[in-house]
Amino acid sequence: MKEKIKKYVMQSSGIKRYIIIQFISVILFVLINVQTYTNRTLNIYLYIILGFVIMYCTYRIHRKTMSIGINHLSKEEVAKEIDKRVKKDNILKKGPKIVIIGGGSGLGNILKGLKEHTSNITAIVTTFDNGSSTGKLREEFDVLAPGDIRQCITALSTSESSMERLLSYRFKDGHLDNHSLGNLFLVAMTDIMGSFPAAIKKISDIFSVIGRVLPITLDKMTLCAQFSDGSVANGEDSIPKLRKR
Numbered sequence: 001m002k003e004k005i006k007k008y009v010m011q012s013s014g015i016k017r018y019i020i021i022q023f024i025s026v027i028l029f030v031l032i033n034v035q036t037y038t039n040r041t042l043n044i045y046l047y048i049i050l051g052f053v054i055m056y057c058t059y060r061i062h063r064k065t066m067s068i069g070i071n072h073l074s075k076e077e078v079a080k081e082i083d084k085r086v087k088k089d090n091i092l093k094k095g096p097k098i099v100i101i102g103g104g105s106g107l108g109n110i111l112k113g114l115k116e117h118t119s120n121i122t123a124i125v126t127t128f129d130n131g132s133s134t135g136k137l138r139e140e141f142d143v144l145a146p147g148d149i150r151q152c153i154t155a156l157s158t159s160e161s162s163m164e165r166l167l168s169y170r171f172k173d174g175h176l177d178n179h180s181l182g183n184l185f186l187v188a189m190t191d192i193m194g195s196f197p198a199a200i201k202k203i204s205d206i207f208s209v210i211g212r213v214l215p216i217t218l219d220k221m222t223l224c225a226q227f228s229d230g231s232v233a234n235g236e237d238s239i240p241k242l243r244k245r
Contacts, residue, residue, distance in 0.1 A: 102126065
């Protein structure tokens with residue numbers, strides 16, 4: 001049992017040990033506060049010590065979190081990279097508040113540029129797409145179109161390059177032929193979380209997304225177009241096809 005506890009505390013990136021120490025310190029802090037019969041002077045010293053421990057653990061947890069993904073660097077390089085990230089994060093938090101509405105790959109490209117200047121971004125994304133993988137998933141699982149949402153999450157991720165390869169990967173054979181992994185992930189998370197917005201929020205947290213990504217509507221809607229000859233195209237995917245006729 002002792003070995004299991006030791007292994008649990010020491011494993012991973014070292015964050016768990018600080019979380020446990022911080023939790024114990026908070027409990028002791030509360031217990032000392034309710035123990036009115038103890039020496040008042042001793043209580044003050046214990047408050048100072050526990051307060052220091054709590055703040056130190058908070059600092060270490062933050063540093064450990066910031067160092068995720070750069071553990072392969074030397075200690076000096078890790079320290080410089082963390083300081084760089086902290087400074088950049090503080091600058092981005094003071095950036096302008098921007099709301100952008102749209103969809104498609106164009107929106108994703110704009111978001112990639114905006115996240116370099118501010119973290120106060122809200123992307124309101126269209127959910128009308130019905131082509132390719134998105135269209136099949138909409139029809140089969142009765143969900144909102146995940147394609148454009150997935151592209152925005154990828155664009156705003158702090159690990160953009162690796163996330164783009166992962167979430168944009170398309171299967172080439174079998175029942176999943178042409179399906180995007182990111183789209184399937186969104187559909188699965190919607191079922192797990194119980195709603196599309198909750199799924200977006202959870203995935204955004206997992207991939208450390210800067211800003212917020214919101215669907216433009218929660219209603220299942222279809223984009224339509226009426227042409228000059230009176231004909232109507234139902235569905236974004238069918239509009240360019242009918243227009244060419």
